[in-house]
Amino acid sequence: MKLNVDGLLVYFPYDYIYPEQFSYMLELKRALDAKGHCLLEMPSGTGKTTTLLSLIVAYMKAHPLDLTKLVYCSRTVPEIEKVMEELRKLMNYYEKEMGMEQNILGLALSSRKNLCIHPSVSKEREGKVVDGRCYSLTASFVRARHAADDAVPICEFYEGFDAHGKEFPLPPGVYNLDDLKEYGQMKRWCPYFLARHTITHANIVVYSYHYLLDPKIAEVVSKEISKTSVVVFDEAHNIDNVCIDSMSVKITKRLLDKCSNSITILETTISNMKENDSKRLEKEYKRLVEGLRDATIARETDMALVNPVLPSEILEEAVPGTIRTAEHFVAFLKRVVEYIKTRLRVQHVVQESPAGFLRDIHTKVCIDRKPLRFSAERLASLIRTLEISDLTDFSPLVTVSHFATLVSTYTKGFTIIIEPFEDRAPTVSNPILYFSCLDSSIAIKPVFNRFQTVVITSGTLSPLDMYPKILDFHPVIMTSFTMTLARPCILPMIVSKGNDQVAMSSRYETREDTAVIRNYGNLLVEVAAAVPDGIVCFFTSYLYLETIVSSWYDQGIIDQLQRHKLLFIETQDAAETSLALINYIKACDNGRGAVLLSVARGKVSEGIDFDHHLGRAVLMFGIPYVYTQSRILRARLEYLRDQFQIKENDFLTFDAMRHAAQCLGRCMRGKTDYGIMILADKRFSRADKRSKLPKWIQEHLKDTNCNLSTEECVQICKRWLRQMAQPFSREDQLGISLLTLEQLQSEEMQKKIQQRAQGV
Amino acid sequence: MADEDETKEYRWESGYEKTWEAIKEDDDGLLESNVADLVARAKRKRAALKDTGAIQLGMMRHLFVVVDASACMFLQDLKPTRFLCVLKLLEVFVHEFFDLNPISQLGILTTKMKRSEQITVLAGNQKKHIEALQQLKDLSCEGEPSLQNSLERAMNGLKNMPAYSSREILVLFGSLTTCDPGDIQKTIKSLKDNNIRVSIIGLAAEVRICQEIAKKTGGTYNVLIDDHHLKELILNQVQPPAVAGSMEASLVKMGFPGGSPIVNDGTSDSSADHAPAYCLCHIESETSSLMGPNGYNCPQCGSRYCELPVECKQCGLTLVSAPHLARSYHHLFPIKPFIERAQVRETTHCFACAKLFVEAETNVYECENCNQIVCLDCDLFIRETLHTCPGCASDPVTAQMKTN
Numbered sequence A: 001m002k003l004n005v006d007g008l009l010v011y012f013p014y015d016y017i018y019p020e021q022f023s024y025m026l027e028l029k030r031a032l033d034a035k036g037h038c039l040l041e042m043p044s045g046t047g048k049t050t051t052l053l054s055l056i057v058a059y060m061k062a063h064p065l066d067l068t069k070l071v072y073c074s075r076t077v078p079e080i081e082k083v084m085e086e087l088r089k090l091m092n093y094y095e096k097e098m099g100m101e102q103n104i105l106g107l108a109l110s111s112r113k114n115l116c117i118h119p120s121v122s123k124e125r126e127g128k129v130v131d132g133r134c135y136s137l138t139a140s141f142v143r144a145r146h147a148a149d150d151a152v153p154i155c156e157f158y159e160g161f162d163a164h165g166k167e168f169p170l171p172p173g174v175y176n177l178d179d180l181k182e183y184g185q186m187k188r189w190c191p192y193f194l195a196r197h198t199i200t201h202a203n204i205v206v207y208s209y210h211y212l213l214d215p216k217i218a219e220v221v222s223k224e225i226s227k228t229s230v231v232v233f234d235e236a237h238n239i240d241n242v243c244i245d246s247m248s249v250k251i252t253k254r255l256l257d258k259c260s261n262s263i264t265i266l267e268t269t270i271s272n273m274k275e276n277d278s279k280r281l282e283k284e285y286k287r288l289v290e291g292l293r294d295a296t297i298a299r300e301t302d303m304a305l306v307n308p309v310l311p312s313e314i315l316e317e318a319v320p321g322t323i324r325t326a327e328h329f330v331a332f333l334k335r336v337v338e339y340i341k342t343r344l345r346v347q348h349v350v351q352e353s354p355a356g357f358l359r360d361i362h363t364k365v366c367i368d369r370k371p372l373r374f375s376a377e378r379l380a381s382l383i384r385t386l387e388i389s390d391l392t393d394f395s396p397l398v399t400v401s402h403f404a405t406l407v408s409t410y411t412k413g414f415t416i417i418i419e420p421f422e423d424r425a426p427t428v429s430n431p432i433l434y435f436s437c438l439d440s441s442i443a444i445k446p447v448f449n450r451f452q453t454v455v456i457t458s459g460t461l462s463p464l465d466m467y468p469k470i471l472d473f474h475p476v477i478m479t480s481f482t483m484t485l486a487r488p489c490i491l492p493m494i495v496s497k498g499n500d501q502v503a504m505s506s507r508y509e510t511r512e513d514t515a516v517i518r519n520y521g522n523l524l525v526e527v528a529a530a531v532p533d534g535i536v537c538f539f540t541s542y543l544y545l546e547t548i549v550s551s552w553y554d555q556g557i558i559d560q561l562q563r564h565k566l567l568f569i570e571t572q573d574a575a576e577t578s579l580a581l582i583n584y585i586k587a588c589d590n591g592r593g594a595v596l597l598s599v600a601r602g603k604v605s606e607g608i609d610f611d612h613h614l615g616r617a618v619l620m621f622g623i624p625y626v627y628t629q630s631r632i633l634r635a636r637l638e639y640l641r642d643q644f645q646i647k648e649n650d651f652l653t654f655d656a657m658r659h660a661a662q663c664l665g666r667c668m669r670g671k672t673d674y675g676i677m678i679l680a681d682k683r684f685s686r687a688d689k690r691s692k693l694p695k696w697i698q699e700h701l702k703d704t705n706c707n708l709s710t711e712e713c714v715q716i717c718k719r720w721l722r723q724m725a726q727p728f729s730r731e732d733q734l735g736i737s738l739l740t741l742e743q744l745q746s747e748e749m750q751k752k753i754q755q756r757a758q759g760v
Numbered sequence B: 001m002a003d004e005d006e007t008k009e010y011r012w013e014s015g016y017e018k019t020w021e022a023i024k025e026d027d028d029g030l031l032e033s034n035v036a037d038l039v040a041r042a043k044r045k046r047a048a049l050k051d052t053g054a055i056q057l058g059m060m061r062h063l064f065v066v067v068d069a070s071a072c073m074f075l076q077d078l079k080p081t082r083f084l085c086v087l088k089l090l091e092v093f094v095h096e097f098f099d100l101n102p103i104s105q106l107g108i109l110t111t112k113m114k115r116s117e118q119i120t121v122l123a124g125n126q127k128k129h130i131e132a133l134q135q136l137k138d139l140s141c142e143g144e145p146s147l148q149n150s151l152e153r154a155m156n157g158l159k160n161m162p163a164y165s166s167r168e169i170l171v172l173f174g175s176l177t178t179c180d181p182g183d184i185q186k187t188i189k190s191l192k193d194n195n196i197r198v199s200i201i202g203l204a205a206e207v208r209i210c211q212e213i214a215k216k217t218g219g220t221y222n223v224l225i226d227d228h229h230l231k232e233l234i235l236n237q238v239q240p241p242a243v244a245g246s247m248e249a250s251l252v253k254m255g256f257p258g259g260s261p262i263v264n265d266g267t268s269d270s271s272a273d274h275a276p277a278y279c280l281c282h283i284e285s286e287t288s289s290l291m292g293p294n295g296y297n298c299p300q301c302g303s304r305y306c307e308l309p310v311e312c313k314q315c316g317l318t319l320v321s322a323p324h325l326a327r328s329y330h331h332l333f334p335i336k337p338f339i340e341r342a343q344v345r346e347t348t349h350c351f352a353c354a355k356l357f358v359e360a361e362t363n364v365y366e367c368e369n370c371n372q373i374v375c376l377d378c379d380l381f382i383r384e385t386l387h388t389c390p391g392c393a394s395d396p397v398t399a400q401m402k403t404n
Helices: A019-034 A048-062 A077-098 A127-138 A140-148 A156-165 A177-187 A191-198 A215-221 A236-247 A253-276 A278-290 A300-304 A312-316 A326-344 A354-365 A369-386 A392-409 A441-450 A466-471 A514-530 A542-555 A557-564 A574-589 A603-607 A631-644 A648-665 A710-724 A741-745 A747-759 B002-007 B032-049 B082-100 B126-136 B147-159 B184-193 B208-217 B227-236 B268-273 B322-332 B376-386 B390-394 B396-403
Strands: A002-005 A008-011 A037-041 A069-074 A105-108 A173-175 A204-208 A229-233 A249-252 A350-352 A414-419 A432-437 A453-458 A475-480 A490-497 A534-539 A566-569 A594-599 A617-621 A675-680 B061-068 B105-112 B115-123 B166-173 B196-202 B221-223 B339-342 B363-366
Touching: A002 A019, A002 A741, A008 A048, A008 A077, A019 A037, A019 A048, A019 A453, A019 A475, A019 A747, A048 A069, A048 A077, A048 A229, A048 A453, A069 A077, A077 A105, A077 A173, A077 A177, A077 A204, A105 A177, A105 A191, A127 A140, A156 A177, A156 A191, A173 A177, A177 A191, A215 A236, A215 A441, A236 A432, A236 A441, A236 A453, A236 A466, A249 A253, A249 A392, A253 A278, A253 A326, A253 A369, A253 A392, A278 A369, A326 A354, A326 A369, A326 A392, A326 A432, A350 A354, A354 A369, A354 A392, A354 A414, A369 A392, A392 A414, A392 A432, A414 A631, A432 A631, A441 A466, A466 A631, A466 A648, A490 A710, A514 A534, A514 A542, A514 A557, A514 A617, A514 A675, A514 A710, A534 A542, A534 A574, A534 A648, A542 A557, A542 A594, A557 A566, A566 A574, A574 A594, A574 A603, A574 B208, A594 A603, A603 A648, A617 A648, A631 A648, A648 A675, A675 A710, A741 A747, B061 B082, B061 B115, B061 B147, B082 B105, B082 B126, B082 B227, B082 B322, B105 B126, B105 B147, B115 B126, B115 B147, B147 B166, B147 B184, B147 B196, B147 B208, B184 B196, B184 B208, B196 B208, B196 B227, B208 B221, B363 B376
Parallel strands: A037 A453, A037 A475, A069 A204, A069 A229, A105 A173, A105 A204, A229 A453, A490 A675, A534 A594, A534 A617, A566 A594, A617 A675, B061 B105, B061 B166, B166 B196, B196 B221
Antiparallel strands: A002 A008, A249 A432, A350 A414, A414 A432, B105 B115, B339 B363
């Protein structure tokens, strides 16, 4: 249908629209008009993606000069595919309505692993191996060597793309990963490089967060995206962690050992080259004197090694003399690695600032800050010069060089923590150096600065005001939408005590208490007896899950549970977990029913949807606070307190509640779906926790359901489940939670939507 | 009521029943209009369920009723327990079923401890089934049910029934889980292949597999809200379902045992007909006694039965009486639903019961054919019991047309 959103003609590819989708469009349009950033929360299953796409495409069509490009960042490959599907639907609708081909090019980009069509390389399973082998076939020097000697293998697809692909742009249309591969097969062009080349002139680009947030990749992939773009981060509730991870480095002892090996390889290669081809090394030396900028005019295929974010003025400078010659640089690297090795030889935990680290490295091994800064660049240059085509072996060394560059570039917002052993196993020596980013705004800052509109959206962003603080930006629009429902299809409840009136809580003091564990067990057993099909439980940590399950065995609760449903447990092993998931789904499908015990922040809580019968109930045992004893976390909390005036407790609660909300949201994937959400901890009913739940959950959380005992909870569940099982058709939704064009245009509805927009 | 106290829990032990939540005040703060509205709506909804239209109905039904007897049937959310409540309603159902479908047959299965047990075989004798149901009351409910086992068992019983009959299974399922020996999808597929329709009534919550079974086999799946709703759901199954796909139409041989005992025309074989004989239905039971001259003789083999309809044990002929067939007849020509309309000035009373229309009842119902107006209660009575419109029947012109 065609909508009028605040004066903008929007083509919406469906016959019906949810009222909140319309409100979402209104807000989004305002943000685009203001050329500012915005933060929008809308529950999952209400068609966020299609709403975003149809409004932004309409805006691009109406104002082709103000808005040229949409960059849509999603988390996983299946999610990217879903976005492309929605986009295709939208474009088909445009074509049908306007009766002509649309001049819009939409494109998905993923790693080489997902796009490679080379007959043998594409068989590799590991992303790194694919990257490495691709590099060994497409690097400029390999191709140069091929020109001289036919025996040197190259990739015919890349050659095809290089010869013809750059002149012929991709015809307009929507290309998901498979389409790209197909197109590549047809033309004999490499789909990966084709996609990367096309990014610069495509109207809509869909890819993973990392292409924009990880400075190492963003530099190469996303550098040329114009300023007049809108960037969307979908499912962005964890965006601060993604930012932090992309800037953090972890160095273990094994990694350092591998580094030493790589250095030896470098040494021998250099000495060989000196004998055979000393000119090349000289040439490199001269180039380095002239400055790095020229050296890094990227031959795009050499992208495997790039530097982390460096202020560009550094790149203009010449590489310092101490590391200009190859031997010197290798010796320098050796010194750095040895130094880190000695640092790892500690008996107690060390925490220091980058500045302290720099001072120490200067006094101990006489290394200045400046050469450290250049180490990533210099290593990249060296590897290029030496024409080493197999990069997989060098990744540890690259990690160390990144660390060296980062530690000497940023003195603020980072910390170095060296732990001689893990907290859990204090006798086993396993030294690790964490170079941890504390400030999530560092990685995302360039994005906010460069693009005119950045949209951060997810099903669970509450409390909204935290994100602008920790990401350090100023949104023009900040809105949370609720879900209009024709029937109350979520049932959130806070269960605070067992039938014996003992309070349930995962507080540190009471978590080992057998009464609490028993009450948790009884709650699960009773819920399992009353709720059909699948139930998903979340615990606060793997450790807690293990202790609880073992005491449930002793208390006989596991036996009782298995009388009603089968039991599956998530473990840290990904293969084991996916096997458990497959069987869980099977058990739900054939009516046996199943309970899945998993961990908040685990794989299950983030990526897997339990729609309809797969998740009729979600139980949250305890508040999923992050492991507060972790030194990295404590350093971050301190930093947040000092820099952004965020109280430690506020941040911890915020983080716990967003993960709790994320877990709860697993069971609700659309308006025809229904699910019970049980929060089993006394502390959830406190105002500071409750108010941090997303609005769409809070709305259904009645005061009477905030302090229930197990028995009361089960009674409510039973009644509610019977209500929900009554036939429910589209007609019941029409006019309330689902609107036709006429209904949307009716005055009454417009008024309601206006009210809602103002209410928030 | 003394014996009931033993099984029934105290009122304060049972669940919270917030009966007041269903009632809302209207603008004047009154409840009356609201309640009336609620009642009327509920009644109408039930009536609306029964569609009309020229569809082929499976009149000759073979139905297996599967009763869940697993541990969860001892729960007391239906009073006194789920199991007793279901049995009681089933008695009503069996009665109604044979009343409306006299030429059909019914069998009863239970499922518990992962197994399935046959309580009665497919038969057309309602007394036997009701007796069996009454005996079931002492059965202990334990273990888990098995949907697959009971469906397989019912399927084995139904598979060999003639193609012109409608094969159905009705499952009353209290459990939320099923413990099956194999892949239930295969069972669903063979049910489908055998044209067996499975309808399920859930007693607790929506279970996906039940939904799937019902959907794939063309049956219905409902979940109760309370015991009244359960009764409604069970009784909805009394109506013969429309035939799914193509059911083979064929002529069925039936026997009409003549010889009402009063009529005695003095012919020579009549004395043989009415000679004292054992009734074949009861011949196996200990209490069988010699029957007098009453009873029905199979016209094919001459065996004596005390009750109709029945399938002759000797020669397999279906024995019915003419009124039985006539009673099934109305399913084929249901009356058209009456039109709901606002009260009209001219008519002040119901045509059927002559009750005066009062203000509280806003809607009246009009027959499409004879344009007579009746009240809500009469509308339901006509639809559910009478199966003929009094207006049309009393009008000589329309009555004539109908018989033509």
